[in-house]
Amino acid sequence: MKITQVDTVHVAAYPNITWVQIHTDSGLVGLGETFRGAQAVQAQIHELTAPYLLGKDALAIEAHHHHLLHGYIGFAGSGVETRAASAVDIALWDLLGQATGQPLYQLLGGAVRDRVPVYNTCAGYTYNSATQRRVVTEGSADVAPEGPYEDQQAFVKRPAQLAESLLSEGYKAMKIWPFDPFAAASRGQAISAKDLATALKPFREIRRAVGEEMDIMVEFHSMWNLPMAVRIAQALEEFKPYWAEDPVQMTNLDTIAEYRSRVRIPVCASETLATRQPFLHLLTRNAVDYVMLDLSWVGGISEAKKIAAIAQAFHKPVAPHDCTGPVVLAASLHMAMSTPNVVLQEVVRAYLSGWYRDLVTQLPEVKNGFATVPPGAGLGLALSPALLARGDVSVRSSRL
Template structure:
């Protein structure tokens, strides 16, 4: 079997989601995905990666993953790394289809029969029609598409949101009410008024459901040490499940100082790429929970190595996911197969919303847990009508 062509597809409506399809001379195709900067990733895939892949045996996944480590972009999360991630995911999907087995089986089989999920409280418009996004642009000004406009809910009705999630068996929720305050002072400080306003959702959640709900605090790497020390001190009474990405991940000394000043576990980081970055994180002894993103850190091949490094340091892994349906599927397979996975992220406004416009089988939890996906490979395919949409951007490189 040989790779005959590399195809990419992205849609103007979801311009940050890029799909990669690897075609072979035996008619079997693998599907991968990544997120952010689709045009740049598309350029890397066709100008550089395709030249290394076409004519190769797609079953040599480890070899091809190493081949795509470029002289520029061998670390971090640039376009090269995101492209390598999408290609690697596609190669594992293809492998599963060749041997008629799900990806989790190829990774060594199930370590658990199900994996708990928590809900990242984004809304339906968090990705749709948004080429860029930030703390002042969450898509809230657009009309809601359904009942799970969870970003607006955590800002204004966090108590009702907590009840709604518990009714679905979901016992964890991720919120980020501190972001706008961070922007005011570039993360160096927070006023008493802004601090108290950001604590309101936590007060509502604890008053409404007590300790039945785990609260994951997302800080989007927006803070500096003086400001974040105030935030974590104020959060202590609410017993957060973890503090995620409190500062930029280029300051491990500050992160270690912070971890020593709070009882809440530190979770890091979706913003790191490849085993090199995560090795440095582990060596710094400043994070309690490790969060790789399979669509950004080098794919399934790299993520399982990152998980192994974390396991050596006796740290659990919590795969990040706030992207498209293919990355979620890959994450679920890994969460079921890796021995030290703690919990799997998901967004109900995504799997109950726009994911269904893109794939034939939407990964979704049952009573708060993801079960083993059915079918070979990742277990899902892009809908055929995507290629004929007016906003489709398709490119193919072949021999």
């Protein structure tokens, strides 16, 4: 099955997302996705990636994965080369599933579970719709809700109601980031006792409302220096967070090991890392409790499976990231279905009930705190014809 055309698809209304469609001489089309830096990723794909792929066997996934992800330059982090390679890898696996008539998880080793436990990241509908994430504070004006799940606004202003709402829908875990505004104000260098108390309010109110029925993850977005990250973790101990995610920037990984040695909250890292090497460093330094990775940033399904296997050798669980797009979510769930040490999958209920529905033909089902993959071969979804017919869509093609 020969690759005959590589398309990138971009929609102005969703500026962060790039979709890749890989066409073959059999008529099958594989779908991949990555997030942020859309214009740069498209340039990478058509300048370097597509010329390599065109004319080659679409099913030689490992060969293409190695060439695109472990080549000459640009592959030490989740930059445009890695994001392009990640989207291509997801699309090639989708093609393999379609060619064999099998769901992707079957080709990744078969199911180890019939559904995947999930937690809700408390973002609102437009949280990641612009190039910069939206920051909410107690004093910021409410945005007009697009639906019932303006969860970022809720965790700052109505955390008890939010926790009760999530429990009523079967979620048993949630992730929030109330420290971010204070990190932004000081560039992560300091947080006062008063501001620390303000940021702790959501945890206190959630525990008061639902007790320990709800696990709470805390996201730091790599915004703090080491002393402040430690100070915050010590203040959080009484609320028993499930994990502290990316407490400091993932540049000096030895610092993460030092952080973990000084705190009593499990450490999760990191959606921002790419390829297996930094994850191996984290694991050999005993710097992490939970391995988080994003399939569209880490190197695709092929690399994610290798990282999960390394993590399993260290008896560490994996929790795939999704605050990006529905194709990555579907791919992550297929990996989770076939990977024993995946413990949780991130979902955003605002996205699943909102704009994700406008992008693809079908979505994973999330019910009672668990997700199932879309039925069908490969990923089980394709780009919506209505999306491709929009006036703000642009498709760029490289052909054999």
